[in-house]
Amino acid sequence: MREALLTQSMLPVTNDECALFLDFDGTLVDIAERPDAVVLDPALPEVLTRLEERLGGALAIISGRPINFLDGQFGASLFDTAGLHGLEHRIAGRLMLCDPDDHPDLRAAIERLEEVVSSKPGVLIEDKGCSVAVHWRQAPQEKDFALATAHAAVEALGSSYRVQHGKAVAEILPAAAGKGAVIEKFLQHPPYRGRRPIFIGDDLTDENGFKMVNALGGLSVRIGAGETVARERLGTPSDLRKSLSRWAREGSLPFNWTSDT
Numbered sequence: 001m002r003e004a005l006l007t008q009s010m011l012p013v014t015n016d017e018c019a020l021f022l023d024f025d026g027t028l029v030d031i032a033e034r035p036d037a038v039v040l041d042p043a044l045p046e047v048l049t050r051l052e053e054r055l056g057g058a059l060a061i062i063s064g065r066p067i068n069f070l071d072g073q074f075g076a077s078l079f080d081t082a083g084l085h086g087l088e089h090r091i092a093g094r095l096m097l098c099d100p101d102d103h104p105d106l107r108a109a110i111e112r113l114e115e116v117v118s119s120k121p122g123v124l125i126e127d128k129g130c131s132v133a134v135h136w137r138q139a140p141q142e143k144d145f146a147l148a149t150a151h152a153a154v155e156a157l158g159s160s161y162r163v164q165h166g167k168a169v170a171e172i173l174p175a176a177a178g179k180g181a182v183i184e185k186f187l188q189h190p191p192y193r194g195r196r197p198i199f200i201g202d203d204l205t206d207e208n209g210f211k212m213v214n215a216l217g218g219l220s221v222r223i224g225a226g227e228t229v230a231r232e233r234l235g236t237p238s239d240l241r242k243s244l245s246r247w248a249r250e251g252s253l254p255f256n257w258t259s260d261t
């Protein structure tokens, strides 16, 4: 009897028990030199659609990008999504967007930032409406300047805003935005409710999501090297795409995750 119970509690987690949350940059797509230069694997929308079916609809993309950018990549409204690190979301098809008009101080700060960086070739401002990213991937010598500029802007904006560090980027966004909180929100709604979350990401903004998922008894997976609270690791976005494709085709989770862990 005891043996039977033990075996039962160690069964692999199945598709109908879990919800899958996927980061975009550095996770589903390889990092590119510029935000507008990422290349989506043309097979990915179909792979994710098959996987979403296997998961009873419980699949969402959780990104720092705006939802309209992600829809442009995958096809309008194809997947549930959280954009701008959780500031906006589409859950079970219901859309909640962030309105830039609600952030007049930030809009004025973005105008100033554009002026300030215009004298620094290779430093890019990515205006995302309710948030802004200062990128230095193409000008690594300007890292200190870019970081100082983003932090000075947030200091002037006050405590309603914060800086989110990332890969060769510092972003300014409303302080309440975070991937952990938005994953928790998804889990309050069908078809996510009652499922165990899996979150796969690669960057500092994803650590907040990993923490939440760990606390909820889910599975956190970090793509690539670096300090992390994630419990599992995969090498590259390409490794992940292969794993997702096999999962969509064959049906069993590509992780060693049993119901007792």
Ligand SMILES: O=P(O)(O)OC[C@H]1O[C@H](O[C@H]2O[C@H](CO)[C@@H](O)[C@H](O)[C@H]2O)[C@H](O)[C@@H](O)[C@@H]1O
Residues within 6 Å of the ligand: 023, 024, 025, 026, 027, 030, 031, 032, 033, 034, 035, 036, 038, 062, 063, 064, 065, 126, 133, 135, 137, 166, 167, 168, 169, 171, 203, 205
């Ligand atoms: O949450 P994510 O989906 O991972 O988005 C995080 C940020 O990713 C983007 O910047 C990063 O990817 C760029 C393209 O590969 C790269 O050039 C840059 O250095 C990276 O930091 C995106 O541009 C940001 O808006 C996202 O917030």
